[in-house]
Amino acid sequence: MAAGAALYGAALGAWHGGRQTLYAAIKLPVVLLLTSALTLLLNWLVGTILGLRLGFVHVAVLTLVALATAGLPLASLAPIAWFFTVSLPPPSTAARLAHNLLYLLHTTQVGGCGLAGTAALWQLLRRLRPDATDARRLRTVFAAWLLTFALVGGEVAWSLRPFVGSVYEPTTFLRRDALDGNVYELVITDIVPYLLQRLGFTAPSPTPSPTPEGT
Numbered sequence: 001m002a003a004g005a006a007l008y009g010a011a012l013g014a015w016h017g018g019r020q021t022l023y024a025a026i027k028l029p030v031v032l033l034l035t036s037a038l039t040l041l042l043n044w045l046v047g048t049i050l051g052l053r054l055g056f057v058h059v060a061v062l063t064l065v066a067l068a069t070a071g072l073p074l075a076s077l078a079p080i081a082w083f084f085t086v087s088l089p090p091p092s093t094a095a096r097l098a099h100n101l102l103y104l105l106h107t108t109q110v111g112g113c114g115l116a117g118t119a120a121l122w123q124l125l126r127r128l129r130p131d132a133t134d135a136r137r138l139r140t141v142f143a144a145w146l147l148t149f150a151l152v153g154g155e156v157a158w159s160l161r162p163f164v165g166s167v168y169e170p171t172t173f174l175r176r177d178a179l180d181g182n183v184y185e186l187v188i189t190d191i192v193p194y195l196l197q198r199l200g201f202t203a204p205s206p207t208p209s210p211t212p213e214g215t
Helices: 002-016 018-049 056-086 093-128 133-158 183-198
Strands: none
Touching: 002 018, 002 056, 002 093, 018 056, 018 133, 056 093, 093 133, 093 183, 133 183
């Protein structure tokens, strides 16, 4: 899990060069480790409340296997991410479109790897509880765990930003405003509207868009 995440993390930070590459290679494994640590107890409690009857150790193994499974495709996608990165113009205030496209590429690929991990999680859950009478309970627990992973993982990654780096801010390990806002707000209110505007789907905004400091 850590090795795969570190390899992809290096591709995440490659656009801004050496220091950002090192920072992102360190931080992406930390995101997965913190996410697993912060979701373990909650996932175990949810499973217990819903009557799944899994021990804490079982839930720990399931969580780590899911994230480790996500780490494998992350490593395999690192060369694609790196190739896309080196094809872009160098970071500058004029390269905001390139920054946003790169950010969405990484978001999509990391999200897809997360889905691969959750698919492995579902298969393991079914093997542990093969009784057909548990089907609805399993689906409910699985949906709750997915929501937990998404919310906790997204916020942990947001707090540890930047990964890609900003076209407005200098390279740094952590943002000074690390706990302000959230990743979903950035994508919905800044990145997607800017891309739609540049592609001609919407009219230019009469006021400047907020600077994308969250990546």
